[in-house]
Amino acid sequence: MSSNKGARWCAAPNCSNNSRTNTDFSFFRFPKDHNRAKEWVISCRREDLINKTSSYLYANCKICSVHFEEQMFLNFLKNRLKPGAVPTLFDIPNPPNRKTVKRKAPTIRSNSIKIKKQKTTVEVK
Numbered sequence: 551m552s553s554n555k556g557a558r559w560c561a562a563p564n565c566s567n568n569s570r571t572n573t574d575f576s577f578f579r580f581p582k583d584h585n586r587a588k589e590w591v592i593s594c595r596r597e598d599l600i601n602k603t604s605s606y607l608y609a610n611c612k613i614c615s616v617h618f619e620e621q622m623f624l625n626f627l628k629n630r631l632k633p634g635a636v637p638t639l640f641d642i643p644n645p646p647n648r649k650t651v652k653r654k655a656p657t658i659r660s661n662s663i664k665i666k667k668q669k670t671t672v673e674v675k
C-alpha cells in the first residue's frame with residue numbers, strides 16, 4: 551500500500567525513528583558480513599529477520615544511531631561506526647548485554663535506558 555522506498559526506517563523494536571523526520575540521527579545499514587548481520591538481528595531481537603540473508607538485511611534494514619554506545623562510533627558526529635560495532639541500546643525488556651562494562655557504580659539499576667533523546671542528559675527533579 552504505502553511505498554516506503556526512500557525512507558529509512560529504524561529496524562529496532564519500539565523505535566519509530568526514520569530518516570525523513572529524524573534527520574539528527576544517522577542510519578546504519580546492517581553489515582554485509584553474514585555473521586555480523588546475524589549478530590545485529592539477535593541484538594535487536596528481530597526474530598522475524600533471523601532467516602533473512604545478510605544481503606537482504608543490508609539492502610532493507612537499518613538501525614539508527616541511538617542504539618549504539620558512544621564507543622561504537624568512529625567520530626564525534628556519530629555517523630561512522632567502528633568495524634565491529636554492534637547495536638546494544640534498545641527499548642526492550644531484555645536488552646542485550648552492553649559491550650562496555652562500566653566499572654564504576656555497579657549498583658545503578660538501568661532498567662529504563664533513555665534512548666529516545668540523543669545526547670540529552672535527563673535530570674529528574
Ligand SMILES: [Zn+2]
Nearest residue numbers: 560562565614
Ligand atoms: Zn532506532
